[in-house]
Amino acid sequence: MVAEMKAEQIGRAARTDMQLTVPVRPVLRRGVRLRRAGDSVVLDGADRGQAFSGAFAREGLVPLAEACDGTRDHAALANELGLDESAVYKCLALLWTAGVIEEAVTGEEPRVEPELAVFLSRLGNSTGANPSWADAAARLARRPVRLEGDPSLVAAARRALRGVCRMVTDPAGPAEAPDELTVFFETASSAPLLAAAGERCERDGRPLLRVRADGGTVVVGPYVDPSITPCLDCGRHGEAEPSGEPPEHLHDLVAGLASHHVTALVARATSTHLPIDSSVIDLATLATTYLPAVTRPGCPKCSWTRGPVAPDAPAGAVYEASVAIPPRAFLAPKDHQAHYYATNLRLQSQFKDWPSRAHTPLPVPDLSVLAGTERHDPSRGGVPLTLPALALVLKIAFGIKDDETTPERVKRWTAAAGNIGCTTAYVVLRDERVTRPGVYAYAEGSHTLVAVSDTVPPGDSPCDIVVTGDLKKVMTKYGTFGFRLVFLDSGCGLASAREVARHLGLRFAPTSDWDDDALARVLGSSPADEPVVAVAALGGTA
Template identity: 50%
Template sequence: MGVELKAEALGRAAGRDKQIAVPVRPVLRKGVRLRRSGDALYLDGADKRQAFTGRFAREHLGRLVDACDGGTTRAGIAAKVGLDEAVVLKALALLWASGALEEGAPSGAPPSDAPSSDAPLSDAPSSVSPELACLLSRLGNSTGVNPSWTDAAARLDRTTVHLAGDRDLVAATARCLDGVVEVVDDLDDLPLDTGALVVFFETRRSRPHLADLRDRCWLERRPLLRVRTDATSMTLGPYVDPTFTPCLECGTAPETHEEPEGYGEPQAYEGYGEPQAYEGYEEPETYEAAADGHALVAGLVAHHVLALSSRSIRTYLPLDSGIVDLTTLATRYRPSATRPGCPTCSFSKGTTAAVAPDSAVYEASIALPVRRFLDTNGHLAHFQSKNMNLQWQFRDWPSCPRVPLPAADVTRLAGAPAPAEDAPGGVGPSDIALLLAVAFGIRERSDGWVQRWTAAGGNIGSATAYLVSRDPSVLPVGGYAYREKDHDLAQLTAEALPGEAPLLLVVAANLKKMGSKYGTFGLRLSFCDGGVALSSARKVADRLNLPYRLVTDWDDRALTTYLGLSAAEEPLTAVMEVG
């Protein structure tokens, strides 16, 4: 199933979200076209195929794109096509997000020899090959970093690369990068700036030279990309930058130690064949890579160097390494994580661990890169229809009896809290209703948005509140789930849970819902949501002078069994005793 974006949602967000940079003087990207087929317009040639549907697309979108010449502003385009400027902004936002448009070049910039040239920026190369200009333009939408292809060309013009290691691979890669970036033969000629990169090709015969180069790059704060090859596979990475990545020894530690069971699943990269498991590095007795093998490795390295430098093409660098099967091109990804005690890149002291612990590997696998390597196009995932609809999805527990709650009286939270000696001794239903509503509930639903009392990652609401009652004066004894959509409780069980606290608030993560948008990163956001919700619950309890105690060591198995939860799909993130 495809991904759907709606002009209305994007246009509404474009006015307040600075990451949605709709072009001021839009122009159609090079190498793309809009093609009519039936009632829809199709975008061909961009980073992904798009279809525009609806009456506006049929009647106006073609004329609107024709008016985007790279020199006319949005107001001028609106006047040309006879549409309201606000409507034009929404349409342009959708076209930009789909990869159809980019920013036109400023007037007075030097010309390019690229066909249908929109002039490059003043600091871009004075002459760019038509093929490269077309590539940077039509694939520039994949990252959302460059307003125009000329910005990417300017980045490449400022990039200098030093290739070292295996001579044959150095020569093959230099040929691929010729005319794209500057390649220097001597490391001393490589400038000390953000546009410089050292690439080392590690093979059996070149490996002895890696240690000295590695140490010098770390000492001089130079970025280093290690490429390891044998007759059957290539490991592209790790990328090592002393300003934000682990050192090379930590990044390559998993290659010399057995990976834990279940560590990472193989994936296909951009359609390059079916995924296969990587069985570990096997050093051949002799290195006998054929000329076409050199060309393949060089081409893959050049692709990712181009991606790192131009920021127009996606790459798993700098945070992950890619292990590529050179026969099938199936690729598996591995993050770099600092080993505790590493004398080079760890803050901890003591014996250096053989490999990083699972927790550090997980954090490394979901980490965001530093700002200059961030792909801003990923922000648009928030506005995909399937993700926006998640805020409207609520669990129901249809077979469970309902227990009504009083309306949440938020006026009780105004003003100063009552002195503790004047507060009632017990917990009442109105207290529980207010606490659950503010920490987990819905404030209002209008204008296409669900507004919550407490912030939630992606406005999804991954934190689910469960209440365990041991005090029949507050609630009949048993376990309950809070239904935030209707502000009531679903009784899951009438059995008693051993313990002394009158009430137990248990927070669980709806991992399936969160993971559908964020993948493995959703686990971290779910724990964050649980902590934020519990903080709100504590603030309400403080305001109402309700006694409570945070539980820092709970029995996962006992609570999940009692509430009928799956620890894999709905892990517990927080527990608090109330009353």
């Protein structure tokens, strides 16, 4: 899938979004180049292919990149090229997000091999955590890495990391720094030594990366830090028994895989699945499976609960761990740029419409009834549900602000993850005084009720609100993390609906249990694509 980003959009965002930065004295990253290719300008050498289109890209982008030599700030670049400074800023923001430029090195450059400097600079765009390659090199020089475990793999890793970072190979020696990283290579023969290494790191509060290799696989992880991750026992719980020693001809491959992730952890210049997941790599096919580290309830080292240790972590905990945001120290600022891809921005204005079904216009919400600070006094009894009241509840909880919404940005009344709107509200109406009984969908874009079914499921309230998650829409941007977001959005929607209902004097009662299959049949939805995530009763007596 092509990810499109516009200079105008990312330049405007960089002015206000603190997670986006633009180099003050930009310099072209080492190992990359821009070149004309037909009507486009192509970026070679970066971590992913990029193409720039448009009139300015064809005529001005290459000269701008060539002028980025680290000696000029934005004003000087604008003066040099005869451009407006604001236009230069927008273009630099786009070039930074694409991995073309970085901040110029201040002071003396680190003394490292040219190949390492190019590696850190060219692929440093993978996280955007370092202003320049020199910052990544400084991280490597500052933080020691202790190699322990299988002697052959330790020797191979020492060769791979020579000249890259500070290495300690004496397992019995004291830590050289509080943040020293221990890498333990576990094989069938070195496995008995792992427990002692883990206890030593736990006692000293230092992180440990376990790398396990056998006859058929290599497992990179878990990464164990007592302050942010589950313990070593929970992190490797449920692993298959090792199948012999790793073949000698694969020692360099195992060490190379480990060295890549060690460099990524320390320098933050390349991508890694750590510290959240472990990766299980098949040494014959290189097929990779990612497994999250999950605390087992009752674990005496990393669980808050007390009692016997659970044999396995609950499925919900495994899912939460698999989609967890990395700890602050390991956040990848570049991941935040996904919010500004054109395809993701367009999601916010993509509304379900049900064009072949009958639409019933809802009354224009009277927002003035919410302006006062006085709420309905419950002691006076409940207020009957009316169509205007239902329209107001739906508008505030799930609708958009028509007067403030533009083609570029949708404004909603209630918080929504990524401003996407990944929930759909259905209305089950039983009271004919409100409108014709039936099951309706709320079309947020047109503020209408869409007829879904004339079959009304049994219930005691005049109206039920059923909230479903639009997984196809939200997972376009967020992947499996989107499943979690639909629950967060539904919670926000119900909270807003409750506040409006209480203000109006309407009964509002969330439902704690429901029949998913029965509701799916009534709504004509698929639980796999559109699961029911919340149900609440609206109106009636308490």
